[in-house]
Amino acid sequence: MKQLFKQRLTTHLKEMMRYLRLVFNDYFVLALLFVIGGLGYYYSNTLKQLHTGLWWAPIVIIGILLVSVQLGRFATLIEAPDYVFLLPREADLYHYLKSGFNYSLSIALSIQVLFWILLMPFIQVTMHVTAIDLYLLLATAVLLKTTWLNTDFARKYHLKRRWLSSRFLFRLLVPVVSFGFSIYINYWIGLAVALIALIVSWVSRRSWVTRSLDWTKMISDENSRMHTVYQFFNLFTDVPMLQGSVKRRRYVDGILNRIKLIPKNTYLYLYGHGIVRDNEMSGLYVRLLVIGTLLLVFVKGEMLPIFLSLLFIYLIGFQMIPFYFHFSDNAFVHVYPITDKYQLMSFQRVLLYLLTTVGVVFAIAVVAVNYTSLVTVFGVIIGEALEIWAFIYVYLPRRLARSERIR
Amino acid sequence: MSLKVSDLVGGYSQVPVLKDVNFDVKDGELVGLIGLNGAGKSTTINHIIGLLTPFKGSITINGTGLNDDVKKYKEQIAYIPEQPIVYKELTLKEHLEMTMLAYNLDQDQAWERAHQLLKLFRLDNKLDWFPDNFSKGMRQKVMIVCAFLTNAKLFIIDEPFLGLDPLAVNDLLNLISERKKQGASILMSTHVLDTAQRYCDRFVLLHDGKVRTEGTIEELRKLFPEAGDSLNDIYLTLAREGDAS
Numbered sequence: 001m002k003q004l005f006k007q008r009l010t011t012h013l014k015e016m017m018r019y020l021r022l023v024f025n026d027y028f029v030l031a032l033l034f035v036i037g038g039l040g041y042y043y044s045n046t047l048k049q050l051h052t053g054l055w056w057a058p059i060v061i062i063g064i065l066l067v068s069v070q071l072g073r074f075a076t077l078i079e080a081p082d083y084v085f086l087l088p089r090e091a092d093l094y095h096y097l098k099s100g101f102n103y104s105l106s107i108a109l110s111i112q113v114l115f116w117i118l119l120m121p122f123i124q125v126t127m128h129v130t131a132i133d134l135y136l137l138l139a140t141a142v143l144l145k146t147t148w149l150n151t152d153f154a155r156k157y158h159l160k161r162r163w164l165s166s167r168f169l170f171r172l173l174v175p176v177v178s179f180g181f182s183i184y185i186n187y188w189i190g191l192a193v194a195l196i197a198l199i200v201s202w203v204s205r206r207s208w209v210t211r212s213l214d215w216t217k218m219i220s221d222e223n224s225r226m227h228t229v230y231q232f233f234n235l236f237t238d239v240p241m242l243q244g245s246v247k248r249r250r251y252v253d254g255i256l257n258r259i260k261l262i263p264k265n266t267y268l269y270l271y272g273h274g275i276v277r278d279n280e281m282s283g284l285y286v287r288l289l290v291i292g293t294l295l296l297v298f299v300k301g302e303m304l305p306i307f308l309s310l311l312f313i314y315l316i317g318f319q320m321i322p323f324y325f326h327f328s329d330n331a332f333v334h335v336y337p338i339t340d341k342y343q344l345m346s347f348q349r350v351l352l353y354l355l356t357t358v359g360v361v362f363a364i365a366v367v368a369v370n371y372t373s374l375v376t377v378f379g380v381i382i383g384e385a386l387e388i389w390a391f392i393y394v395y396l397p398r399r400l401a402r403s404e405r406i407r
Numbered sequence: 408m409s410l411k412v413s414d415l416v417g418g419y420s421q422v423p424v425l426k427d428v429n430f431d432v433k434d435g436e437l438v439g440l441i442g443l444n445g446a447g448k449s450t451t452i453n454h455i456i457g458l459l460t461p462f463k464g465s466i467t468i469n470g471t472g473l474n475d476d477v478k479k480y481k482e483q484i485a486y487i488p489e490q491p492i493v494y495k496e497l498t499l500k501e502h503l504e505m506t507m508l509a510y511n512l513d514q515d516q517a518w519e520r521a522h523q524l525l526k527l528f529r530l531d532n533k534l535d536w537f538p539d540n541f542s543k544g545m546r547q548k549v550m551i552v553c554a555f556l557t558n559a560k561l562f563i564i565d566e567p568f569l570g571l572d573p574l575a576v577n578d579l580l581n582l583i584s585e586r587k588k589q590g591a592s593i594l595m596s597t598h599v600l601d602t603a604q605r606y607c608d609r610f611v612l613l614h615d616g617k618v619r620t621e622g623t624i625e626e627l628r629k630l631f632p633e634a635g636d637s638l639n640d641i642y643l644t645l646a647r648e649g650d651a652s
Contacts, residue, residue, distance in 0.1 A: 081492045089509045091478030158460045212457045212473045
């Protein structure tokens with residue numbers, strides 16, 4: 001069983017390396033060096049202006065430590081067919097999972113150390129601390145992370161006492177209390193709280209390792225973990241493993257139900273429901289919309305807001321284009337008695353809705369911030385309208401025709 | 408007594424799908440689990456293989472419950488899921504090796520048996536292929552070969568006939584009777600009622616999460632004399648009655 005984990009880990013690491021090579025290509029590494037250098041410079045400059053006794057500093061420290069403790073998940077490397085093929089070996093699977101636990105722990109603890117090193121100068125500037133205090137804080141983070149992972153381990157079993165895998169308790173409450181004690185009262189007390197939590201969680205292991213495994217949860221946990229990893233890589237390159245997950249999103253039904261059920265609207269129906277429910281697409285749309293809006297709220301100027309809103313509309317529209325082919329692998333759409341003409345028209349209509357929404361939100365943000373400058377107000381409205389029209393009715397058909405030829 | 412399901416209440420979330428299900432499968436017996444879509448066949452099976460935990464009631468295999476001794480319980484089971492599920496990155500040969508590893512089988516004996524089974528299902532020239540690219544029927548055959556490679560005492564087979572060619576159906580039924588003779592117990596869920604009628608020793612008729620009735624075909628005929636002779640007729644009558652009431 002340990003052998004099996006080793007085998008899986010090797011394949012897994014190989015796969016990760018392949019993607020990491022794609023992510024960290026020369027340009028990206030160069031850009032990253034500049035960003036890290038810039039941030040480091042900014043950080044050291046900021047530190048110079050800080051002093052002890054700031055009321056918000058402890059909260060920032062606790063917040064960052066809390067984030068750090070959440071990082072690094074339990075990698076089981078379990079695959080869906082395991083529940084059939086490894087069924088008779090379920091009792092031995094503990095050893096397999098333990099290897100996974102140790103592997104995950106080593107990664108998670110490195111993350112804790114990294115965060116601790118990054119945070120150290122900030123703590124030294126804003127708090128009265130000794131070297132021992134700092135080490136105690138690191139030890140607390142390490143204990144909390146170990147407990148966190150052990151809780152995730154317990155989660156994989158059909159537990160009798162459900163609170164042993166309570167995410168609220170071990171991921172949030174205990175760390176908040178423990179770090180709170182450390183920062184506000186005494187580092188030893190914080191460490192003691194973390195230690196008690198770890199002992200409780202660790203001793204309880206004996207009670208659940210003999211119980212049956214919750215395969216369904218284990219498989220879905222691992223899938224969601226890998227999905228996050230792939231999603232990250234998907235920002236840089238194409239990840240074939242990433243099959244879109246789907247959410248119901250009942251609250252959009254009101255809009256979707258307005259599509260008339262006539263043959264002409266077949267694709268409109270498909271694209272409408274598809275884009276809303278496909279997590280990949282709707283996630284991208286919402287993320288870019290939120291980032292763009294936030295950016296526009298903070299940016300002031302005459303031309304810059306116009307330029308930014310046009311850029312973001314283009315980005316969002318551009319990311320949506322591949323969805324045109326989303327259903328072309330589905331045999332049904334080739335069987336339906338409808339013509340391709342409506343496919344493009346429907347896609348354009350869906351995009352028109354989506355981009356107009358973006359345009360309106362952006363325009364409101366820009367106008368609210370820059371209402372004194374008439375050039376900006378009218379520039380944004382006219383610019384957006386022109387861009388959306390050109391993108392959907394001039395650029396899109398050509399672009400799709402070209403993609404169609406390549407396919 | 409091999410498999411015993413008593414007073415099982417269970418399901419996926421808080422709402423029970425199964426309400427007080429009771430039945431057993433004795434040694435050397437093939438029991439057919441019959442029911443409409445959504446009657447609770449797969450839910451029952453998921454409880455038996457331990458994917459779900461019962462809200463109430465118990466399931467034992469030769470007297471061992473799942474949480475008494477996970478190892479002893481699970482070692483006795485071989486399972487063929489309704490949807491064949493295979494490793495994307497393993498070849499057919501590696502799937503067989505995985506099974507031998509998991510069930511701790513003697514390599515030489517197991518390979519001898521594997522070759523027989525592969526020949527039977529005409530997979531013997533595909534050892535280095537990836538089952539992930541096979542058709543549904545062929546992947547189903549892979550699952551069957553893996554399951555019958557083992558010396559399990561209890562076979563759980565979920566709807567095995569869909570997608571299999573008639574020859575493979577026949578071979579599967581032969582394999583099942585061979586294992587029956589050796590004393591293994593088999594629980595099989597299916598919709599193919601005329602095949603079930605010919606091969607199963609007993610039937611458990613599930614409807615709406617409850618056992619409507621159980622017994623041999625003769626017993627069922629006696630219980631519902633007006634329903635007709637075949638399992639098909641009896642089942643249709645029961646299902647309609649169940650919906651009406």
